[in-house]
Amino acid sequence: MSTVRPITASTTEPAWVRRLLIAAVLLLVMVMLILPLCAVFQQAFENGAAAYWAAIRDDDSVAAIKLTLLIAAIAVPLNLVFGVAAAWAITKFDFPLKNLLSTLIDLPFAVSPVISGLIFVLLFGRRGYFGPWLENHNIAIVFALPGMVLATVFVTFPFVARELIPVMQSLGRDEEQAAIVLGATGWQTFWRISLPNIRWGLLYAVILCNARAMGEFGAVSVVSGHVAGLNNTIPLQVELFYDDYNFSGAFALASVLAMLGVVTLILKKLIEWRTGIRADA
Amino acid sequence: MSIEVSHISKSFGGFQALNDINLKVESGELVALLGPSGCGKTTLLRIIAGLEAADEGSVVVEGKDATNQAARERGVGFVFQHYALFRHLSVLENVAFGLRVRPRSLRPSNAEIKTKALELLRLVQLEGLEKRSPSELSGGQRQRVALARALAVEPNVLLLDEPFGALDAQVRIELRRWLRRLHDDLHMTSVFVTHDQEEALELADRVVVMNKGQIEQIGTPQEVYERPASPFVYHFLGSVNLFHGRVHNGRATIGSLDIAAPDDLINTESKAVGFVRPHELEISRSPNGKATLQARVSHIHAVGATIRVELVDASTREFISAELTRSRYQELALVVGDQVYVTPSNIRVFAADLDFSI
Amino acid sequence: MTAVASPKTARTKTRSLRVIPGFGLSLGYTVFYLSIIVLIPLSTIFLKSAQIGLSGMWRIMSDPRVLAAFNLSFGSAFAAALTNVFAGVLIAWVLVRYRFPGVRLIDALIDLPFALPTSVAGISLAAVYANTGYLGRYLESGVIGLPALAGHHFALHFPPVKIAYTGHGVYIALLFIGLPFIVRTVQPVLEELGADVEEAAASLGASRWQTIVRVIFPMMLPALLTGFSLAFARGLGEYGSVIFISNNKPFEGEILPKLIIEKLEQFNYPGATTIGVLMLLASFALLLTVNVLQRWASRWQ
Numbered sequence: 001m002s003t004v005r006p007i008t009a010s011t012t013e014p015a016w017v018r019r020l021l022i023a024a025v026l027l028l029v030m031v032m033l034i035l036p037l038c039a040v041f042q043q044a045f046e047n048g049a050a051a052y053w054a055a056i057r058d059d060d061s062v063a064a065i066k067l068t069l070l071i072a073a074i075a076v077p078l079n080l081v082f083g084v085a086a087a088w089a090i091t092k093f094d095f096p097l098k099n100l101l102s103t104l105i106d107l108p109f110a111v112s113p114v115i116s117g118l119i120f121v122l123l124f125g126r127r128g129y130f131g132p133w134l135e136n137h138n139i140a141i142v143f144a145l146p147g148m149v150l151a152t153v154f155v156t157f158p159f160v161a162r163e164l165i166p167v168m169q170s171l172g173r174d175e176e177q178a179a180i181v182l183g184a185t186g187w188q189t190f191w192r193i194s195l196p197n198i199r200w201g202l203l204y205a206v207i208l209c210n211a212r213a214m215g216e217f218g219a220v221s222v223v224s225g226h227v228a229g230l231n232n233t234i235p236l237q238v239e240l241f242y243d244d245y246n247f248s249g250a251f252a253l254a255s256v257l258a259m260l261g262v263v264t265l266i267l268k269k270l271i272e273w274r275t276g277i278r279a280d281a
Numbered sequence: 282m283s284i285e286v287s288h289i290s291k292s293f294g295g296f297q298a299l300n301d302i303n304l305k306v307e308s309g310e311l312v313a314l315l316g317p318s319g320c321g322k323t324t325l326l327r328i329i330a331g332l333e334a335a336d337e338g339s340v341v342v343e344g345k346d347a348t349n350q351a352a353r354e355r356g357v358g359f360v361f362q363h364y365a366l367f368r369h370l371s372v373l374e375n376v377a378f379g380l381r382v383r384p385r386s387l388r389p390s391n392a393e394i395k396t397k398a399l400e401l402l403r404l405v406q407l408e409g410l411e412k413r414s415p416s417e418l419s420g421g422q423r424q425r426v427a428l429a430r431a432l433a434v435e436p437n438v439l440l441l442d443e444p445f446g447a448l449d450a451q452v453r454i455e456l457r458r459w460l461r462r463l464h465d466d467l468h469m470t471s472v473f474v475t476h477d478q479e480e481a482l483e484l485a486d487r488v489v490v491m492n493k494g495q496i497e498q499i500g501t502p503q504e505v506y507e508r509p510a511s512p513f514v515y516h517f518l519g520s521v522n523l524f525h526g527r528v529h530n531g532r533a534t535i536g537s538l539d540i541a542a543p544d545d546l547i548n549t550e551s552k553a554v555g556f557v558r559p560h561e562l563e564i565s566r567s568p569n570g571k572a573t574l575q576a577r578v579s580h581i582h583a584v585g586a587t588i589r590v591e592l593v594d595a596s597t598r599e600f601i602s603a604e605l606t607r608s609r610y611q612e613l614a615l616v617v618g619d620q621v622y623v624t625p626s627n628i629r630v631f632a633a634d635l636d637f638s639i
Numbered sequence: 640m641t642a643v644a645s646p647k648t649a650r651t652k653t654r655s656l657r658v659i660p661g662f663g664l665s666l667g668y669t670v671f672y673l674s675i676i677v678l679i680p681l682s683t684i685f686l687k688s689a690q691i692g693l694s695g696m697w698r699i700m701s702d703p704r705v706l707a708a709f710n711l712s713f714g715s716a717f718a719a720a721l722t723n724v725f726a727g728v729l730i731a732w733v734l735v736r737y738r739f740p741g742v743r744l745i746d747a748l749i750d751l752p753f754a755l756p757t758s759v760a761g762i763s764l765a766a767v768y769a770n771t772g773y774l775g776r777y778l779e780s781g782v783i784g785l786p787a788l789a790g791h792h793f794a795l796h797f798p799p800v801k802i803a804y805t806g807h808g809v810y811i812a813l814l815f816i817g818l819p820f821i822v823r824t825v826q827p828v829l830e831e832l833g834a835d836v837e838e839a840a841a842s843l844g845a846s847r848w849q850t851i852v853r854v855i856f857p858m859m860l861p862a863l864l865t866g867f868s869l870a871f872a873r874g875l876g877e878y879g880s881v882i883f884i885s886n887n888k889p890f891e892g893e894i895l896p897k898l899i900i901e902k903l904e905q906f907n908y909p910g911a912t913t914i915g916v917l918m919l920l921a922s923f924a925l926l927l928t929v930n931v932l933q934r935w936a937s938r939w940q
Contacts, residue, residue: 142641215756
């Protein structure tokens with residue numbers, strides 16, 4: 001008997017081609033993704049753990065971490081409420097210009113972070129449309145906290161809506177209608193039926209939105225005053241350290257953000273796994 | 282509770298889903314809305330439930346105008362086609378939902394709610410499954426949970442949208458009989474939508490046959506099957522033979538048949554079509570003196586109690602389908618190629634300008 | 640027949656009713672919030688550019704420094720997106736089709752550029768490609784030493800290349816940023832393709848190569864172009880990761896977003912606005928392309 005040819009041969013490649021392609025992908029992922037990730041932590045700990053902790057506990061670093069948390073704590077809930085409202089309107093009802101609305105929600109994705117900052121400078125900056133009025137009334141928006149919050153809200157605007165719309169679309173409207181026919185009020189239907197059904201999607205959206213809010217650099221950079229200890233977020237403080245050749249400080253803070261990114265990735269995968277299980281059951 | 286639907290019309294964009302529908306469902310009746318997909322039957326059901334608003338017309342439940350009542354105030358039980366069970370709640374909590382969302386003053390105690398829900402689960406023969414999640418149930422079980430959930434709020438009327446549509450043939454027949462028994466026990470006014478004629482004829486007290494947004498006929502299963510009011514109903518309920526001919530001077534000439542024209546066509550002069558069910562054709566070896574057609578046997582399906590015989594009309598070359606009992610078949614000793622005479626025992630003639638399409 | 644027509648139910652117009660509540664509230668809030676956060680702020684840049692006028696914008700754009708930045712931004716974004724088409728298809732194919740240890744880990748890692756803040760990506764890429772970095776030390780020396788074989792030392796020689804703190808860095812950063820766009824748009828299409836289509840092609844006598852070229856590739860094409868457009872658009876606007884690895888020198892490593900910041904720092908609002916509007920229009924054009932592509936792709940469904 002000669003060797004039996006596997007019957008799947010017609011829809012796959014010879015073994016040597018498969019191995020070659022897999023090797024190429026491993027090399028690509030190694031060079032493009034893993035090396036940069038390793039570099040952050042290697043550089044952060046280059047001068048030892050003590051230097052690492054000193055850099056993190058630096059007054060400016062602590063102030064930057066606090067400011068970053070504050071901005072995210074404002075921006076994420078705002079976009080969360082909006083995202084739920086938008087997804088509710090778009091998936092539970094039919095109305096004219098729905099596609100246009102859906103496209104407009106995605107708009108900030110198409111805007112460069114620098115332009116996202118620029119528009120708020122044009123509005124509220126010293127030579128902006130409302131600049132003189134704000135200056136007369138002693139209100140600071142640009143180069144202060146409100147501007148940084150606005151820019152962050154703008155940049156992270158679509159995240160929650162974008163995640164929720166497909167989830168709610170696939171759930172349909174039947175369960176809500178069933179609840180209403182059974183006598184539930186609108187709020188009862190929302191809290192008892194709709195919200196529990198989208199809880200994983202919602203969590204997922206909040207995690208992504210938060211990661212982006214904390215890591216946003218370009219937009220916030222344009223509207224920040226860049227004063228260390230006052231209006232620098234973590235990414236801005238990283239830049240400041242880096243430009244001052246304080247590499248251990250820059251990489252130590254960057255490693256905090258990198259960990260945020262890695263944790264986001266892990267949570268994302270866990271939720272995908274979790275919801276995958278639920279969908280199969 | 283009776284339901285009275287008057288002059289209901291509804292269109293979606295340019296599509297006329299319902300056109301001036303009038304229907305009265307008596308208290309305690311089980312009515313089927315039967316028709317092909319897109320005929321408007323589900324839309325009508327949803328309008329009765331308040332899940333859809335009619336463009337015109339009114340819905341009266343037990344003498345009370347419900348047209349402008351919100352769905353949650355109508356007190357109807359609705360069983361959705363794909364059940365719409367709350368996937369994050371257990372079977373028990375699904376059934377209990379309608380009671381739990383009542384305003385505090387009308388809400389039974391937790392213990393009462395639980396007792397009631399368990400009682401209903403026993404009624405739909407699902408005791409012991411109350412802790413399961415809907416995803417752990419079979420299709421038939423989900424269907425019964427949906428029913429128990431709808432019954433929990435003690436609705437005035439029960440509305441079911443294609444209640445057996447998503448089930449296997451075997452489960453479907455079982456559940457159909459079970460639902461009939463349940464209805465006989467509870468005597469709740471019920472309306473269900475189906476596209477399956479067998480289901481409608483077997484289950485319902487009365488059948489409403491719908492087509493293209495209009496009601497074609499309302500009647501008992503026997504009435505609509507035996508005396509279809511229109512070519513459409515003939516086509517939709519069971520198989521039928523068509524014979525083309527003319528109406529002239531109060532006589533209908535259909536092939537070699539010559540019979541009295543129906544009353545409504547006595548004064549008309551037009552092309553006509555005669556409708557004959559396969560079992561309404563008699564086959565004989567010799568002309569029997571009555572109006573007959575000559576035909577040749579082309580195929581015989583001799584499986585089961587009823588023998589189906591395919592014939593070719595000798596003059597028109599068209600196919601004719603006949604059914605006869607096994608004893609009659611053996612008596613005739615038919616074989617393929619035999620020349621026989623075919624006599625309709627019952628023929629219904631319609632003018633040919635009517636729309637026959639389904 | 641029990642069709643009824645009681646006198647009191649003459650044709651009445653019923654009020655329109657929405658079963659699920661909250662339409663006015665949710666849509667109203669959506670439109671309001673969208674307007675104050677996105678539409679009104681974004682419209683100011685167009686308002687501003689209208690004040691500058693076409694001739695003014697033309698004058699700003701024809702500045703050689705702006706043109707150089709324009710070339711660098713568009714050129715790097717295009718080249719990086721194009722490279723990523725090949726890398727992305729390869730990765731998507733291997734992830735969907737082959738089973739090997741670590742496949743799930745690699746699948747998770749693909750999203751790293753989405754999850755990693757851009758400034759972190761920037762400094763880490765700079766560290767990798769600097770003359771002391773993991774790759775930079777070899778690339779800048781022009782020699783890669785290979786392990787000793789049978790007592791002989793081998794080395795691979797090539798022209799030295801400097802990446803960190805040069806214009807090439809822009810391309811490297813955009814390569815990193817754009818990779819997930821291609822993988823994540825192509826991957827679902829490949830998953831959905833299923834073996835049956837290929838089996839059908841094979842049973843009709845097509846060779847493996849014919850199947851790939853005539854069946855798989857055409858079905859993948861809309862997703863490929865979508866991924867390319869998304870990566871290109873993202874690359875055009877990218878700021879954070881680029882400025883750390885580029886030297887940001889005019890005519891060398893200065894990208895358009897960096898130039899906008901330069902102009903803003905000199906309070907040159909017209910300059911910043913002009914560049915911004917042109918970048919926006921390019922992004923919108925790409926977004927429109929993606930929309931058209933999606934419609935084209937859905938014609939098979």
